[in-house]
Amino acid sequence: MNSRLSIGIPRWPFKRRQGDTRPKNCYTERLTPDILHQIFVESLPKSPYPSLHEAPLNVSQVCQSWRKMVLGSPLLWSEIHVGSFISPNVSFPGHARHLEEWIKRSGDCPLSLGILFKGSENPDPAMVTDVDAVIGKILPHVQRWRRIHLFIPAACRTPFLQALSTGAPYLDELLMNFDMTSMWHPLQADVSLCPQLSKLTLPPDVRFLCDNPVILHRVQVLHLSFTSMDDCFHCLDSCPSIEEINFVLFSNYVDFSTCIGQSVRHLPNLQHMKVHGGVKGSNRHYTNHPRNNIGLFFDCLRVPSLTSLEIIQPWANQVPHWNHLSSLFVRSQPRSSLSNSHSSVEELTMSGSQMDERQFVDTLGYLPHLKHLLVDGCLVTAFTMGALIAPLDTPSSTDSPGSTGIKAESHHWLCPRLSRIGIRRDASEESYKAMARLVAQRWPLKSPSRQVGKEREERESLPGPARITSIVIDQKDKYEVVLHMGIKECVEEGLEVLDHNLEPIHNAKRLATIFNAQRRQRGTN
Template sequence: MSPSAVVSDSATNHNTSNNIYTQSNATLAPSESKSNPNFLPVLIHVADAGNDRDPSPNQTALMRKVKGLLEVSKHLDHSPESVTPQCKAVVSPIRRIPTEIWAMIFVECLCYEDRCFIEAERDEAPLNVAGVCQRWRGIALSTPSLWSSIAITRTPALDNSYPRRELVSLWLSRSAPCSISFSFTIDMVRRESNLSALQDLWAGNKQNSPDQEALVGELLCCMSRWKSVQFALPFLNGYDIQTGAPLLERVKVIKGVVQSWSSFDPFIHRIWEDAPRLRIFSLRDDSDWSSRYEKDLLPVPIRLTELEIDYDWPFILCWLVLRESPELTKCNFGRFCGIDESGSHLPPVFLPKLHSLTVTSTIHSFDHGETLKLTKVLSLITAPNLKKFEMQWDNGYVHEPFMTFIARSACALTELLILSVPIPKREMKEVLEAISGSLKVLKVEVGSTGTPFGKDLLRSLTWRGPNEVFLCPNLERILLGRSAIGKRDSFFIRMVESRWHVDNGRVRLKEVEIQTSEERGPPPGFDQLESYRGEGLKLQVDYDWDVEIKSDTEGEDSD
């Protein structure tokens, strides 16, 4: 029996007996394989079939036959024109990988890194894996999870987007029925439009082009599949939302134009009413501060676990939002304004699950000489499980509300970050004494407002021996602005060295970072610590800060 007869017979009847398979191995001659004109087309057919889809029983039988033929044809001509290389391609192990495994591999190829959404790039998944071969393309197009995330950026003129609307439409259809995550933001980096387009955008004179409005309509049609969404205004333009978002978990809204919230607030409230899974909400206003108090977020959903609000809002509104969010675990309140005595009569809100809190004031208020007293916000909160606290831009630091908050909450803070807050030396020491046992990360940057780390405090942080008590024994990372230690460089260096040499099972200092300017440079003697870098101590100097250090002669002996 000739080789072609064996292959043809197995193609029509996959139940061919093993006797015929043995006979094909026994009767094959090299000359027959080289001279038979029907052998190559059959092999090409098998190779193409196996490449298009998973091997069927018939194709599996053929592949076994080809493998047997290869065993007895080891001495055939191995030139590119010969049959043997194509035979080997047919029986390659990669053809036996199931579709489900390929789909899992393709999903693992998605490159998120620091991005929350997938960018449509030709050299990245899913577009690159869909262009390899016919079988891979078929698997990619039939795997909805590959297409369940996309990043869309509009030009400042709001007349175009990347990727184009046609590709976004395909992306959305390929993701069905999976949930979909997307960002729909304005590209301020490429700046494809001219300066006048940017000025019109910032002035609020721009609206989405008809093509972009059609794209918004397509995104809204998929609202029932939304999972995580981020968009920059303008987004809506008179759409009547008829459906909810039952799968929605995260929403981030960016307002980068001077645009009224009147048409947007109802949309947010509609989402809150029909999004039972919503847990994370973020609202950031990057426009100017000419329209204070016009946002209306009440009532907020009581299911929120993470809340980030970065726009001008008054003291009383903060209390109302906290009262309606008892499940919060992470909270970031930015750009406070209107902090006065109006909230002094309000009882603190009990937030048992809150573990991260950040409060920031309106930076522009410094230009108008307004004293904010940001620490008064802490009188609104009781957080017994708080682990991380960060405070920024408080030009009217009040010590009593901060200490009362720590005492009332009885929380074991592990991270404390104080940036651009003029906290005096004595008050800084009292704060550290109150949280000494639990603190692991300390970051203090006060700019030119003072030097909170006096000699007495640096001595208290210095380890002096196995039986000596010192502040913050579990401290692992310390990040200080150059001005935070003033002229007390030798005390700071001695403190770092001592905490690197602690023994008796105590926690070692692992990282030291100094924020300074190019003009000032690191503290004198900082190079002495370089010898510990090879032993594992991480040292870093950040030159991004323009630090101005005052003469710091007052109180030098009274620390």
């Protein structure tokens, strides 16, 4: 090696082979083969790909003994990702060659493979042929598949699905995505012979098929699309161990009125749930007809372990008495007594909500553990934000919005653990004002002079809620507007301003500092 490893290892009395000319003080000479092999395994990147700068190729170039060990270790070659997403400068034959060599060196180890190609709306026949050639390298080894990630043109999907139907006994995770999917020509992914399957992600134009329901008892993660609620309920009934679901219910296909009369599905292990009302083709105009009411789906669920809920709908029409979410949280409580148990939801995201601001506040009353809240601008109003500011146990707030009937001594504030609030879309200046007022009221400023008189006495006499530590705005260029709402000091003291991708807006703190400096300068003058 060109440099020694800077690790403290005792000098072990290894015997050196005759003719070995390497330095006697080489630290790697003191490592047993098992330890060295484990170091190589731990050095593998999260998503291995053919690169001389990454393991296993880089360590195989160090010396002859290391190369012999690396080439003789199938485990180091059991995972690879190829494609234009990974290596855009490599030709199609190059990807096929890398994949073939990796599989050959992997021996009999279970395989984790990723084939990720950037497609196009109308891929030419030559591209389809080249991608098929790459996929053809993994089809004979279906009995060894462990994790498969695919992003390929839709025209290349049939051979893979046919191989899958023959059985993949070691398959644990299957993630498929296709360019230019078509709802009109769906195919089936037969997982009846995949007994180890625990994670399944399929594109909208692929339906999963399983003749043996016992096979799905190990499934914990499902990302699927449905055009029928019957298919959706069949899926839930077949996966009792599910922990995470991401369902797309196409709003112009699904008839939610079929949920009426369905029995309640108890999903004891479900922790993360995302339900998107996607749209394919022409959009259906919203009406108050039950077929459009996604809340009827939530009326069929009981989820006592739920910690994260995301609901995205294409409509934002408010419906009177839309109390399906609050009913879900009440029904999902571990015990029947409201004074002794609460919903465990910590993250709530809603867009295209069908509830009005009063129903929204009532729903928040059942979420004392809520930490992150992201909703549309129509629900961020003076009324809803005021409910998050006023303590529920003061005489002036006994009839305030958000009162849930819970005894004051056990629940002083609405969502007392809330630390992030944001606007997902349709923000207005009034929405920003209401959100800024909430942040300012729930931000214990360093200067005590900001809270004086009766207001300060009330704050000191009550166990205050958590500080709002981050806000989310719907457009990245709106952060200057937010700063003008009176929270410049909060941003300067550490309040994070995030965009809709939850990425920090770094200019916000610098701009807040400038604003405050200008204000202080004007005060001095």
